[in-house]
C-alpha cells in the first residue's frame with residue numbers, strides 16, 4: 001500500500017516539478033532563439049546570395065543538418081556570433097572543429113573541416129562576432145577537391161553539453177531571411193525583447209565580416 005501511494009505521488013510530482021523549475025528560456029523554441037541572433041556569414045568572401053540551404057540533404061545514411069559553405073582552401077573562417085569557445089575537437093568526420101556557445105549558452109555553433117586554427121585560439125576564450133577562428137579546408141571526411149566549411153547550429157540541452165543538442169537550420173539566420181518580429185514566447189523569455197526587431201534593416205546589411 002505504501003508503495004502504491006509513493007508511485008502515485010511520483011506521477012503527480014514530475015510534471016509539477018518540471019514546470020516550477022524550468023528556466024523560462026528553455027521553453028522558447030530553438031528556431032525562435034536563432035532568429036534573434038545576428039549571425040555573420042562565417043567564410044571570407046561569401047555573400048548571403050551564394051549560400052545554399054543544404055540542411056535537409058541526406059548524406060551517407062543520415063540527414064546533413066548543417067550548411068556547407070564552399071570556398072577556396074585557406075579562406076578565413078570567422079565566428080558567427082559572440083560567445084565562448086568551449087571545445088577544440090578533432091573527429092573522424094569533422095576533422096579539425098570548433099564548438100562555440102552563444103552568449104547565453106543556449107545555442108552551440110559548430111565549424112568543421114578546418115585546414116587549421118587561428119593563432120592563439122584556445123578553449124575557454126571569449127570570441128567576438130567576426131573574429132578569426134581558422135581556415136577553410138578538407139579535414140575529416142570532406143572531399144579533397146571540395147574544400148568547404150561545414151557549419152551547424154544546435155539548441156543546447158539544459159546540461160549545456162557541447163556535443164549534444166537539437167539541430168537547427170542556420171540558413172535563414174545566415175541569409176537574414178529569419179529576421180522577423182519575435183514570437184510572444186520569445187518576448188517572454190527575459191533575455192530578448194521586441195526592441196531587437198527594430199534593428200532588422202541594420203542586421204540585413206551587416207552579414208559579411210571584414
Ligand SMILES: [Zn+2]
Nearest residue numbers: 066067068150
Ligand atoms: Zn557538411
